[in-house]
Amino acid sequence: MTRTQTFLLGSAFWLAGVGVFAGFAYAMNRPITVPAPERVSAPVELTAATIKAEPVYERVVTIPPIEIVGHVPRPLRFAPQVIAPVAAAPPAPQHMNCTDWRPLEQGGSESSVRECQ
Numbered sequence: 001m002t003r004t005q006t007f008l009l010g011s012a013f014w015l016a017g018v019g020v021f022a023g024f025a026y027a028m029n030r031p032i033t034v035p036a037p038e039r040v041s042a043p044v045e046l047t048a049a050t051i052k053a054e055p056v057y058e059r060v061v062t063i064p065p066i067e068i069v070g071h072v073p074r075p076l077r078f079a080p081q082v083i084a085p086v087a088a089a090p091p092a093p094q095h096m097n098c099t100d101w102r103p104l105e106q107g108g109s110e111s112s113v114r115e116c117q
Helices: 003-029
Strands: none
Touching: none
């Protein structure tokens, strides 16, 4: 693509974007107009008492609460099939065969290590 074609393609893209933005800004900023309901003229022989009033519509719709109950017919694939037994607690340190504390010879800090079986 030549430089002129690239410029024209980019300009068309930006011009389309500006047009979409202008249309959106117009749609968001224009005043809302509600069309007046159509009035049908009543025949002359009907009196005001026989003409029913226009229905009044509520602005809030009340929906009764419902309860949705579901059942799982089979175990899920990702659920564990067998629960593993809980491991016994490790023995207390006084009942273990442990060596004496010795300095740890790794790094620059002073710490100690003890080996137990």
